[in-house]
Every structure is written in structure tokens, then in C-alpha cells.
Amino acid sequence: MSVITIVGAGMMGSAMAIPAADNGHSVRLVGTPLDREIISRLKEDGYHLTLKRNMPEGVLFFYAEEMGELLDDTDLLIGGVSSFGVDWFADNVAAVIPEELPVLSVTKGLAADGERLISFPDYIRRRTGRQTLSLNAVGGPCISFELADRHHTAVAFCGDSMETLEKIKKMLETEYYHIKPTTDVIGVETAVAMKNAYALGVSLAIGMAERKNGEGCPEEYNPEAGLFYQSVKEMLKLIRLNGGDGDIAALGAGDLYVTVFGGRTRRIGTLLGRGLTYAQAREVLDGVTLESVAISAVVSDVLRELEKKGAASTEDFPLLMHIDSIIRGGAEVQIPWKAFVD
Amino acid sequence: MSVITIVGAGMMGSAMAIPAADNGHSVRLVGTPLDREIISRLKEDGYHLTLKRNMPEGVLFFYAEEMGELLDDTDLLIGGVSSFGVDWFADNVAAVIPEELPVLSVTKGLAADGERLISFPDYIRRRTGRQTLSLNAVGGPCISFELADRHHTAVAFCGDSMETLEKIKKMLETEYYHIKPTTDVIGVETAVAMKNAYALGVSLAIGMAERKNGEGCPEEYNPEAGLFYQSVKEMLKLIRLNGGDGDIAALGAGDLYVTVFGGRTRRIGTLLGRGLTYAQAREVLDGVTLESVAISAVVSDVLRELEKKGAASTEDFPLLMHIDSIIRGGAEVQIPWKAFVD
Numbered sequence: 071m072s073v074i075t076i077v078g079a080g081m082m083g084s085a086m087a088i089p090a091a092d093n094g095h096s097v098r099l100v101g102t103p104l105d106r107e108i109i110s111r112l113k114e115d116g117y118h119l120t121l122k123r124n125m126p127e128g129v130l131f132f133y134a135e136e137m138g139e140l141l142d143d144t145d146l147l148i149g150g151v152s153s154f155g156v157d158w159f160a161d162n163v164a165a166v167i168p169e170e171l172p173v174l175s176v177t178k179g180l181a182a183d184g185e186r187l188i189s190f191p192d193y194i195r196r197r198t199g200r201q202t203l204s205l206n207a208v209g210g211p212c213i214s215f216e217l218a219d220r221h222h223t224a225v226a227f228c229g230d231s232m233e234t235l236e237k238i239k240k241m242l243e244t245e246y247y248h249i250k251p252t253t254d255v256i257g258v259e260t261a262v263a264m265k266n267a268y269a270l271g272v273s274l275a276i277g278m279a280e281r282k283n284g285e286g287c288p289e290e291y292n293p294e295a296g297l298f299y300q301s302v303k304e305m306l307k308l309i310r311l312n313g314g315d316g317d318i319a320a321l322g323a324g325d326l327y328v329t330v331f332g333g334r335t336r337r338i339g340t341l342l343g344r345g346l347t348y349a350q351a352r353e354v355l356d357g358v359t360l361e362s363v364a365i366s367a368v369v370s371d372v373l374r375e376l377e378k379k380g381a382a383s384t385e386d387f388p389l390l391m392h393i394d395s396i397i398r399g400g401a402e403v404q405i406p407w408k409a410f411v412d
Numbered sequence: 413m414s415v416i417t418i419v420g421a422g423m424m425g426s427a428m429a430i431p432a433a434d435n436g437h438s439v440r441l442v443g444t445p446l447d448r449e450i451i452s453r454l455k456e457d458g459y460h461l462t463l464k465r466n467m468p469e470g471v472l473f474f475y476a477e478e479m480g481e482l483l484d485d486t487d488l489l490i491g492g493v494s495s496f497g498v499d500w501f502a503d504n505v506a507a508v509i510p511e512e513l514p515v516l517s518v519t520k521g522l523a524a525d526g527e528r529l530i531s532f533p534d535y536i537r538r539r540t541g542r543q544t545l546s547l548n549a550v551g552g553p554c555i556s557f558e559l560a561d562r563h564h565t566a567v568a569f570c571g572d573s574m575e576t577l578e579k580i581k582k583m584l585e586t587e588y589y590h591i592k593p594t595t596d597v598i599g600v601e602t603a604v605a606m607k608n609a610y611a612l613g614v615s616l617a618i619g620m621a622e623r624k625n626g627e628g629c630p631e632e633y634n635p636e637a638g639l640f641y642q643s644v645k646e647m648l649k650l651i652r653l654n655g656g657d658g659d660i661a662a663l664g665a666g667d668l669y670v671t672v673f674g675g676r677t678r679r680i681g682t683l684l685g686r687g688l689t690y691a692q693a694r695e696v697l698d699g700v701t702l703e704s705v706a707i708s709a710v711v712s713d714v715l716r717e718l719e720k721k722g723a724a725s726t727e728d729f730p731l732l733m734h735i736d737s738i739i740r741g742g743a744e745v746q747i748p749w750k751a752f753v754d
Contacts, residue, residue: 211637222617224638224752248638250753275564291670295553296566296590299666302644306662317658320648323665324641328633410566411592 083150
């Protein structure tokens with residue numbers, strides 16, 4: 071058995087403790103400075119405040135400042151921060167871990183490197199200057215609390231070395247947690263990042279139906295599915311544009327499916343679809359910043375830059391550009407259906 | 413304006429009358445011999461018994477035996493039969509229409525030609541011996557009654573001639589009906605046919621959750637999404653195997669999304685997921701024969717034949733083979749999760 075240290079006590083990072091503990095590993099969950107309250111309660115009675123579940127027996131809990139020596143005897147480090155915590159993770163964790171310690175990150179997103187979109191593993195390597203770190207990532211359809219409840223979950227682990235991926239897979243796969251290893255890092259990371267933006271896009275149709283028929287009306291599946299079709303089409307193009315294998319869009323489609331049914335992205339898409347401006351929708355959602363919003367901004371900016379150089383065409387991404395114009399341009403929702411089929 | 417004749421008064425064929433009528437065309441709806449009751453009621457007061465809507469003013473209704481001369485001054489023939497009616501359509505309609513009359517078919521499915529899967533347009537050409545007929549088809553995410561209610565709907569029209577497709581598109585596109593023309597006939601037809609089988613596959617997870625937690629329990633989205641991911645992966649492989657462009661899997665993903673939420677395929681998948689045998693599930697569903705069942709049988713048989721010749725591997729399609737073994741082999745539902753990620 072191995073020692074697995076999870077840094078970041080958000081819902082997804084914390085949920086990874088369940089398959090890890092089920093496989094008999096020694097598991098430690100370390101909060102970031104933002105997770106103080108969560109860790110405090112976990113230390114008290116093992117109850118996780120945001121995951122809303124008791125953590126398995128035997129998992130140990132630590133504040134960020136207690137992390138230091140924990141990393142030295144760790145066999146696998148799981149990075150559990152959101153995309154907004156990547157810089158913190160790079161500077162405070164990736165910068166100081168032993169060279170040979172493999173990292174598996176649950177962070178979803180892409181970073182802009184001037185005119186290119188790069189994966190977070192790449193971003194962290196550049197930021198830390200540690201080019202040989204083994205930075206791997208999880209992608210695919212997974213709602214954290216369903217993983218915590220041991221529902222069947224199929225995901226991809228991506229990284230540069232198939233050998234390392236197989237080793238990590240062996241540590242974490244269970245009867246309910248199914249892992250596809252792949253070296254297509256940018257493909258997986260693009261799919262995983264974009265599904266947040268596109269889940270917002272599909273959810274617009276929920277709000278549009280409510281605007282027409284009243285809140286709580288039955289959903290209209292043709293418009294949702296039309297947006298789903300367009301989303302997968304754009305995702306596929308973006309995966310290829312970033313240098314990944316288009317076939318990984320299948321993973322993105324599964325991830326999009328699960329995201330449309332989960333949480334805040336569906337909620338904000340619905341509010342925007344109802345006709346609220348982004349500012350109004352944010353107010354309803356209590357000012358929370360969403361990964362879906364961040365990613366559509368980053369990617370559409372890069373696409374515009376690439377277009378100037380003739381290396382991409384924003385016309386290939388009418389849904390994404392419309393999402394960006396709703397969010398940052400204050401535009402009204404007006405799905406560019408004709409552009410989808412032109 | 414043109415004369416559009418729809419043959420087959422099922423839900424999808426009949427729903428096509430709405431965009432056709434909205435564009436000012438002269439529309440006739442002709443029933444097959446199985447549609448007597450529907451046509452009888454339509455002639456009475458214009459109410460469609462299965463679509464459960466009043467048809468637009470001006471649409472004319474005919475019994476099968478009244479079809480004869482209607483075809484002579486028709487500009488576009490819409491084939492509205494299900495896959496079980498293809499032979500009837502070929503023998504009684506396609507065999508006798510004027511050579512130059514373009515056909516647009518809503519039929520979903522694939523036919524087996526010995527060891528190959530072929531599209532229904534191809535099948536009809538062979539059966540009638542009329543190789544130069546203009547046989548085009550509709551594919552993509554569309555629930556018939558939502559189209560009838562003029563919800564935004566994005567589909568593909570496929571056929572051999574882009575010029576003809578553009579002409580048909582112009583006749584039928586409306587502010588809510590969005591049409592992508594493509595010459596990838598086998599790609600579209602494979603996606604469209606397979607989504608029925610795979611929607612059954614995804615729906616298994618609904619029944620599996622109910623078996624565990626009781627009927628009417630909340631859905632478990634990780635397993636559904638895992639099956640969705642695998643479905644799109646297999647769909648993509650099958651599209652390529654049949655000679656289509658893998659990218660059309662995006663259309664299939666949208667179609668799968670809408671089919672998971674609609675009607676009988678979801679219902680039978682749920683029943684099977686609960687643990688009923690296929691025979692028991694059919695009893696609950698009143699013996700109705702489903703396209704999802706027909707297509708998984710046809711395709712898995714062809715895959716086994718191809719495998720014998722080394723031209724395909726059934727291991728690439730673990731979900732489809734499992735669906736077939738549940739339906740025809742009486743096997744218990746036991747999702748081959750590990751095969752999905754191996």
C-alpha cells in the first residue's frame with residue numbers, strides 16, 4: 071500500500087480520497103488556505119462541509135501550513151485545487167515537491183500562453199521551471215459526490231508516461247472507478263476545460279424555454295440537443311486546433327452530459343437563457359466566479375489572436391463566441407442557429 | 413412554392429408537414445396501410461392521433477390507395493416510414509415515382525448487406541434496382557412533437573448531391589428548423605441508427621439506480637455519463653468502419669442526448685436496467701418492437717461476421733455487444749466497465 075496526499079480539500083479533490091482509501095492506501099487530505107473551515111470540521115469529526123459526507127475512517131486531515139514534511143514520504147500527490155488555485159498550487163506545492171513524486175491533478179481548465187492554449191500541467195512546469203516533473207491529470211464525466219458515493223464513474227488519466235499512468239491507475243481504480251490512461255494530455259485537458267463553457271451553452275435552452283413558457287416548465291430537448299451537437303462539434307475542432315486527437319471529444323461529450331445536469335453551470339446558463347444579463351445572473355448566484363466563465367474568456371481571446379494571424383477562424387466557434395459575448399459583452403441571448411449549419 | 417408529398421403518417425413524417433406548410437408549400441400527407449386510423453381522423457377534423465396535435469390549415473390527407481397520381485406533380489417526396497416500413501416504401505413508393513423526383517427520408521436505421529452495413533438510401537436503390545434515384549435522408553436530434561411545436565431543431569440532410577440538398581434545404585428551412593447539408597450519407601445514417609441502440613444503453617443506468625435505490629429515485633449521472641462517453645466512442649468507430657467521417661459523431665452525440673430523454677427507448681433501457689429480462693420488458697411495453705432492438709441485432713451480427721474475416725473486432729464495441737446479449741441472449745445487465753477503459 072502507498073501513501074497518497076491530496077492537496078486541496080474542495081469537493082473533487084476530497085472525493086478522490088474515497089477510491090484511495092477503499093484501496094487500502096494511507097490517505098492524507100491537506101487544505102489550501104481557503105479550506106480552513108473544511109479542514110477544521112474534518113479534524114473535529116470527519117464530516118466534509120461542502121461534499122456533505124463523512125470521510126472514510128483512517129483519512130488524516132491537515133491545514134496548509136502542516137503540509138511541509140508530508141510530501142517527503144508521499145507516493146502519489148493529488149492536486150485538488152480549482153483552476154483559480156493553480157498559481158497557488160504551482161508556487162507552494164509543485165515548486166517544492168521531490169522531483170520524482172508523481173502528481174495527479176483534478177484541476178480543469180486551460181491556460182493562455184500568448185497565442186496558444188496550454189494544459190495546466192504544461193503551465194505548472196513553466197511557472198515552476200521544473201520541466202521534468204511528472205504532472206498527470208484526471209478528465210472525464212465525474213460529479214464529485216457521486217464518486218464519493220461510489221457510483222460507477224469512467225474517467226481518463228492523462229500524462230506523458232504510460233508507465234506512470236498505469237501505476238497511478240493501479241493505485242486508484244476500484245470496482246466503481248474506471249480509468250482510461252492516455253498520453254493525449256492536451257486533448258483530454260481541452261475537452262475537460264471546454265465542457266464547462268459548453269454546459270453553460272446547452273443550459274441556455276433551459277432558460278429560453280422558461281422565458282417563453284414560465285419557470286419550471288418542461289424542458290425543450292430539441293434546442294438543448296441542437297446546442298449539444300454544436301458543442302461537441304466545436305469541442306472537437308478546438309481539441310484538434312490545440313494539437314490533441316479529435317476522438318477524445320467522446321470523453322468531452324460524456325463530460326458535457328454530466329455537467330449539464332450538475333450544479334452552478336447549469337444554473338447560470340438557465341438564468342442567462344431567461345434573459346438576465348451576466349451581471350444580474352452573478353448577483354443571483356451571489357457573485358461566485360465560475361470556471362465556465364473563465365474558460366470561455368480565455369479561449370475566445372486566444373481564438374481572436376489566432377484569427378489575426380490566419381491560424382484559426384472564430385467562425386468555426388459560433389457558440390463559444392456567443393457565450394463570450396453574452397458574458398463579457400453584455401449581449402442578449404440570440405443563439406446563432408444559422409451559423410451552426412452554414 | 414412547391415408541392416410536397418409526405419408518405420407515412422407516423423409522428424416524424426407528419427411533423428415535417430409543419431415547416432413545409434409554414435414555408436407556404438402545398439402539403440399532402442399520405443398514410444401507409446398501417447396509418448388508416450390516423451388518416452381517417454385527420455380527414456375528419458385535422459387532429460393527428462399520435463402526434464396529438466392539429467395539423468396546419470391547408471395540409472391535405474390521403475389514404476395509401478389514393479397516392480397514385482399525387483406523385484406525378486410532386487416536387488419533393490418525404491418518406492415518413494419507420495425502419496420496419498422500408499420494404500413497403502421501396503416496393504410501393506420508390507419503385508414507382510418519377511425518376512427525377514427527389515426523396516427525403518426520415519427513416520432511421522441501417523440494413524445488412526451480407527457482411528456490410530449500408531444506408532437505407534442504398535438499400536432502397538438496390539431493392540428497386542433504380543440506381544439513379546435521388547434518395548436523401550434527415551438525421552440528427554429531433555423529437556417529432558417538438559418540431560411540430562416549432563422548437564429550435566438542428567439536423568443534417570444527407571445525400572449524394574450538394575445541389576439537391578441545398579434545394580431541399582431551401583424548401584424546408586425555417587426560423588426554427590436548421591439544416592446542415594452533407595454528402596456523408598453513411599456517416600449520418602450510422603450515427604442516426606446507432607443512437608437508438610446507445611440510448612437504450614445509457615438508459616440502463618437509470619434502471620440500475622432504481623434497482624438499488626427504489627423506483628423514482630434520483631438519477632445517477634456518473635454512470636449515465638460513463639455510458640454516454642462509451643456510446644459516442646463506439647458510434648465514432650462504427651461510423652469510420654462503415655466508411656463515414658468520424659466527425660459526424662458530434663451529430664450522433666446530440667441525437668443520443670435527445671433520445672435519452674424521449675419515449676420508449678429510455679423506457680425499455682430503464683426496465684432492463686432494473687433487472688427485467690427482455691421478454692419481461694417487452695410484456696410491460698405491450699410487445700412493441702423497437703428500432704433500438706432491431707439495430708443492435710443487425711449491427712452486432714455484421715460485426716461478428718466482419719470479425720471472422722479480421723475486418724473488425726467486437727472488442728471495440730463492448731457496450732453494443734452487451735446490449736445485444738441482453739436482448740437476444742437473455743443475459744443479465746452487467747455493464748462491462750473494465751472493457752470500456754482497457
